[in-house]
Amino acid sequence: MESALDPHTARALLEWQIELGATDAIGDAPIDRYALPDKAPKAPKAKTVATAIPSKTPEPVDAAAIAQQVAKSAGSLPALQAAMDAFEHCDLKRGARQLVFADGTPGARVMIIGEAPGRDEDREGKPFVGRAGQLLDRMLAAIDLDRKQNVYITNVLPWRPPQNRDPKPEEIGMMKPFLERHVALAQPEVLVVMGNISCQAVLGKRGITRLRGRWDQALNLPVIPMFHPAYLLRQPQMKRQAWADLLELKSRLEARR
Numbered sequence: 001m002e003s004a005l006d007p008h009t010a011r012a013l014l015e016w017q018i019e020l021g022a023t024d025a026i027g028d029a030p031i032d033r034y035a036l037p038d039k040a041p042k043a044p045k046a047k048t049v050a051t052a053i054p055s056k057t058p059e060p061v062d063a064a065a066i067a068q069q070v071a072k073s074a075g076s077l078p079a080l081q082a083a084m085d086a087f088e089h090c091d092l093k094r095g096a097r098q099l100v101f102a103d104g105t106p107g108a109r110v111m112i113i114g115e116a117p118g119r120d121e122d123r124e125g126k127p128f129v130g131r132a133g134q135l136l137d138r139m140l141a142a143i144d145l146d147r148k149q150n151v152y153i154t155n156v157l158p159w160r161p162p163q164n165r166d167p168k169p170e171e172i173g174m175m176k177p178f179l180e181r182h183v184a185l186a187q188p189e190v191l192v193v194m195g196n197i198s199c200q201a202v203l204g205k206r207g208i209t210r211l212r213g214r215w216d217q218a219l220n221l222p223v224i225p226m227f228h229p230a231y232l233l234r235q236p237q238m239k240r241q242a243w244a245d246l247l248e249l250k251s252r253l254e255a256r257r
């Protein structure tokens with residue numbers, strides 16, 4: 001249908017709707033719902049026939065148990081990625097453009113676990129590629145780390161939550177078997193958990209201001225919590241603490257070289 005809008009306005013309106021969470025176009029032409037009759041015409045009553053198939057409510061599934069089983073049977077990182085891509089039980093998948101699995105160097109000594117993809121990551125299919133990711137890269141470079149050489153990066157959740165809302169505990173619980181398997185297959189020497197969501201998912205604790213910079217233990221590995229780079233963009237005065245935490249990570253890596 002020919003539109004009265006100029007292309008720039010039309011595009012801006014479309015992007016606005018996507019930001020609001022619209023995922024599908026359901027018609028070519030807009031519907032003026034104020035002009036519709038008050039009551040929709042009644043659908044003719046379905047005749048009951050003796051042969052009607054009885055309606056059956058779907059059986060509830062234990063998505064976390066399925067995730068556990070599927071994750072366990074993935075024998076490599078590509079197999080895990082494929083298994084996660086085929087996993088249909090997390091609603092976040094339907095609102096996201098694609099799975100965001102990982103970036104960097106599999107097998108690196110350092111594995112970073114962020115929270116969930118944002119808009120840029122959802123578009124590119126890689127974690128930490130937006131502004132927070134660029135800051136993360138600069139932080140890593142300051143201690144001679146680089147995702148192209150010696151860091152592996154993933155998130156607690158592989159799909160972007162709508163409007164970047166915080167992941168829900170049930171979403172984290174459902175996807176945790178995949179995260180655990182991811183860590184087991186990537187075989188890092190240390191984990192860096194960035195922000196409260198990752199701390200909660202990996203260590204079962206919140207309170208990043210208290211936890212940051214102190215080594216903990218989870219998934220049979222040493223874990224260091226740090227401020228999330230998105231938080232550091234909002235609170236640049238906290239970069240001083242982040243720098244101390246990076247130096248702590250560096251000295252641990254050097255001590256065990």
Ligand code: URA
Nearest residue numbers: 114115116117127128
């Ligand atoms: N924030 C995260 O926690 N992860 C990303 O991939 C991007 C932003």
